[in-house]
Amino acid sequence: MAKFTAAQWTAVNALLDGDPDRFGLPQRSDGSVVLASFNIRKLGKKNNRSDGAWAFLKRFCERCDLIAVQEVTDDLEGLNHLKDLLGDDYGMVASDITGGVAGKALGMTERLAFLFRWARVERTEVASDITFDRSAILDTLYGERTDFLAALTGREQELETWRRDKLEPWEERVRQWEAAGKPGRKPRKPKSPPFVLPHFLAFIRTPLGVSFRIAGADGVKPYEFLAISAHLLYGHKSKQREERAMEFFALMRWLVARAQQAKRMYHKNMILLGDLNLDFTRVDQRRTDIEARLKTLNKGELAGSGRAKVNLPFFDIHPSRSHITDPQQAIWRSTARQGETYDQIAIFIHDKRLPSHKKNATAGAEPDGFDYRVFNFSDLFAEALHGRPLAELSKDERKALFSRFEHDVSDHLPIWIRLPKPA
Numbered sequence: 157m158a159k160f161t162a163a164q165w166t167a168v169n170a171l172l173d174g175d176p177d178r179f180g181l182p183q184r185s186d187g188s189v190v191l192a193s194f195n196i197r198k199l200g201k202k203n204n205r206s207d208g209a210w211a212f213l214k215r216f217c218e219r220c221d222l223i224a225v226q227e228v229t230d231d232l233e234g235l236n237h238l239k240d241l242l243g244d245d246y247g248m249v250a251s252d253i254t255g256g257v258a259g260k261a262l263g264m265t266e267r268l269a270f271l272f273r274w275a276r277v278e279r280t281e282v283a284s285d286i287t288f289d290r291s292a293i294l295d296t297l298y299g300e301r302t303d304f305l306a307a308l309t310g311r312e313q314e315l316e317t318w319r320r321d322k323l324e325p326w327e328e329r330v331r332q333w334e335a336a337g338k339p340g341r342k343p344r345k346p347k348s349p350p351f352v353l354p355h356f357l358a359f360i361r362t363p364l365g366v367s368f369r370i371a372g373a374d375g376v377k378p379y380e381f382l383a384i385s386a387h388l389l390y391g392h393k394s395k396q397r398e399e400r401a402m403e404f405f406a407l408m409r410w411l412v413a414r415a416q417q418a419k420r421m422y423h424k425n426m427i428l429l430g431d432l433n434l435d436f437t438r439v440d441q442r443r444t445d446i447e448a449r450l451k452t453l454n455k456g457e458l459a460g461s462g463r464a465k466v467n468l469p470f471f472d473i474h475p476s477r478s479h480i481t482d483p484q485q486a487i488w489r490s491t492a493r494q495g496e497t498y499d500q501i502a503i504f505i506h507d508k509r510l511p512s513h514k515k516n517a518t519a520g521a522e523p524d525g526f527d528y529r530v531f532n533f534s535d536l537f538a539e540a541l542h543g544r545p546l547a548e549l550s551k552d553e554r555k556a557l558f559s560r561f562e563h564d565v566s567d568h569l570p571i572w573i574r575l576p577k578p579a
Contacts, residue, residue, distance in 0.1 A: 158556075159564045160537075165208035168540040169215075179536045180529040182219045182572050187524035189221040189276050189370055189577060193429035193499055194570035195387065197563060198264075200229035202237045209564040214241040216531055216570055221276040222368065223570075224385035224429035228267040235269055247272050247279060254285070255361040255387075268364040268385040268430075282367035282422045286359070286384065286410060293357050303354035311351050352395040356402040360389045363407065363430070367423050372578030379507060379578050380423040384411070386430035397435045404434050405449060408502075412450065415464035415504045424506040425464075431568060436497040439483045443471045465505040465512050469528040470497060470571060472516040492534045492567045493558065494546060499571045501528065509578060527574040534569065537561055 160168070172179060182190045196213065198204070205213075217223055217238065228235050230253050239248045249270050256265035272279060297304060363386035370379040389396075389403045411426055418424040436442050450466050473486045480486035490499035503510055511526040520527040534557075538546040542553060549557065558567075 157563060158560050159206045160208055160541075160560055162208065164541055165212070168212070168537060171540040172215075172536055179533065180531045181216065182529065182531070182574065184219055185524050187577055188574050190219060190572050190574050191222045191383075191427065191429065191501070192217075192220040192570050192572035193224045193226070193385070193431070193501060195226040195431040195499060195566060195568035197227055197566040197568065198229055199225065199227055199234045199238075200231045202233050204234065205564055209561075210237065210241060212533075212565060213238060216533075217271060218242055220271075220273075220572060221370075222270060222272045222383065224383065225269045225271060226266070226385060226387040226431045228269050230265060230267065232267070235267075239271060242271065245273055245275060247274055249279065249283060249366055251285065251362070251364040266361065266387065268361070268387065270364075270366055270383060270385060272368065276370065278369045278371065280367040280369050280380070280423070282365070282382065284365050286363040286365055286386075286407070288358055288406075288410075296355055296357055300355045307351065307354045352391075352399050353402070356399075356406040359386075359403060359407070361387050363387075365426075369423075370575070370578060376578050379425070379510065379575070381425035381427050382421070382423050384426060384428045384430070386428060386432060388430070388432045388434075390433040400433055400435060404432055407432075408450060411502070411504055412464070412466070415466075415506070418464070418506055425510060426504040428500070428502040428504075430500065431498050432500045433498050434500065436487075437484075439487050439497075446471065467503045467505065467511060467513045467516070468500060469503075469511075469513075469516045469519065469573065470500050472513075474528065475517065475519055475521070488528075488530045488571070490530055490569050490571050492562060492565075492569055493554075494532075494534060499568060501571060501573055503573075510575070511573075522576075524576050525574070526576065529572055531570045531572070533561075533565065 172181060176183070182192075184190070194216070202210075225235065228250060232250065235248065235250065239246055249272075251268045253265040253267055363384050365382050365384045367380070367382050372378060386407060388407065389400045391397065391400060407428075411428060414421065415424075415426060434442070446468070470488055470490070473480075473483065474488060477486045477488075487497060489495065490497050505512060515526045516528070518525075520529075535545045537557060537560075538544060538549055541557065542549055546554065546557075
C-alpha cells in the first residue's frame with residue numbers, strides 16, 4: 157500500500173507550520189481546554205503505520221487535553237505507542253472489545269478509548285459502558301413481534317431470490333467448467349441479505365462512559381462531566397440508514413433520560429464525543445428533525461425535574477463559514493473525503509458555564525472562548541502535494557491521494573471543541 161514519502165511528509169508539515177489555524181489544528185492555551193473526537197482507522201499494530209503518520213497523529217493529539225478515540229483494535233500496541241509518543245503527561249483508559257463476540261469472527265471488534273492530559277484533565281472514579289437492560293430488549297421483541305417476524309420473513313424471501321438468481325447459475329457454470337476439463341474459478345461468495353432491525357434493540361458497539369474533572373483557578377468550582385465515546389452503526393442501504401437513525405436516537409434518549417436524573421448522577425454534565433455515523437446529507441432537514449426530537453424528549457416524553465440543555469454544535473454552520481450560502485457546503489464535514497458529518501460532539505448541560513446552543517453563533521470570537529472546529533488534514537495533504545484543495549483535484553488525483561493516507565492516518569478527520577477554563 158502506497159504511503160507518503162519522507163519528502164512529502166516534510167512538505168505537509170511545512171505547510172501546516174505556516175498557518176495551522178487555516179486547517180483547524182487547535183492551539184494550546186493556558187486559558188482554555190481542547191476536547192476532541194477522532195476515529196483513527198484500525199488503530200492496531202505499531203508497524204501498520206508509517207513513522208510520518210505516527211508523528212502526524214501525535215502532532216494533533218498533543219494539542220488536545222482530552223481525546224475520545226474510536227476504532228482501537230483488540231491489539232493495544234498502536235494506542236500504547238501513541239500514548240508513549242505523547243509522553244508521561246498523558247493518561248489512557250480503554251474498553252474491552254465491543255461489536256462482536258469473543259472467539260467468533262463476527263465483523264470488526266474494537267475498543268473505545270480516551271487519552272487525556274493529566275495537568276488539565278483529571279480522571280475521576282466512574283467508568284462504565286452504556287447498555288439497555290435485558291428486560292427492555294425482551295419487552296421490545298415481544299411488543300413489536302409482528303414487525304420482527306415480517307423482517308425475518310422478508311430476509312428469507314431475499315435469500316431465496318439470491319439462491320435462484322445468483323447461487324444456482326454459478327453452481328451450473330462450475331459444473332460446466334469441470335465437465336470441460338477447466339479448473340473452476342471460485343468467485344467471491346455473495347453476502348446474504350442483511351437483516352435490518354425494524355426497532356432498536358441494542359447498540360452495535362457499546363458506548364464507553366468515563367468521568368472527568370477540569371479544574372480552574374484556586375477556589376473555582378471545576379467542570380465535572382461524564383465523557384461518552386461512541387461508534388454507532390454504519391450501513392449504506394436505505395433501510396440500514398433508518399436503523400442508523402434508530403440507534404442514534406436511542407443513545408440520545410438514554411443520555412437525555414440520564415441527564416434528567418441529575419440528583420443521582422456522579423457528575424451532572426455529559427459530553428458525547430464519537431463517530432455517530434448519522435446520515436447528514438440533507439443538512440437542514442436532518443438538523444430540524446433532530447432538534448425537534450430532542451425537544452420532545454426533553455420537554456415531553458421524558459420530561460423531569462433535571463432537564464438539561466443539549467448543544468450539538470456541529471449541526472450548526474460555524475461563524476467562519478457563514479459566507480458560504482449552500483448549507484451542504486457550509487456545514488463542517490468530518491470524513492476525509494468531505495462528504496459526511498459522521499462525527500459529532502454533544503454537550504448535555506447542567507453547569508451554566510458550559511456553552512449552550514446560543515454560543516455557537518459566536519464560536520471562535522475570543523482566543524480562549526468557546527469554539528468548535530475540524531482539523532481538515534485532507535485539504536492540507538491536497539494543498540501540500542498538489543497545490544490545490546481537495547475539491548479542486550481530479551477524480552484520479554483524489555483516488556491516488558486517498559490511497560496514501562486513509563489507512564496510514566485515517567479516513568475520518570478529528571473534530572474538537574474549546575472550552576474556557578472554569579471561572
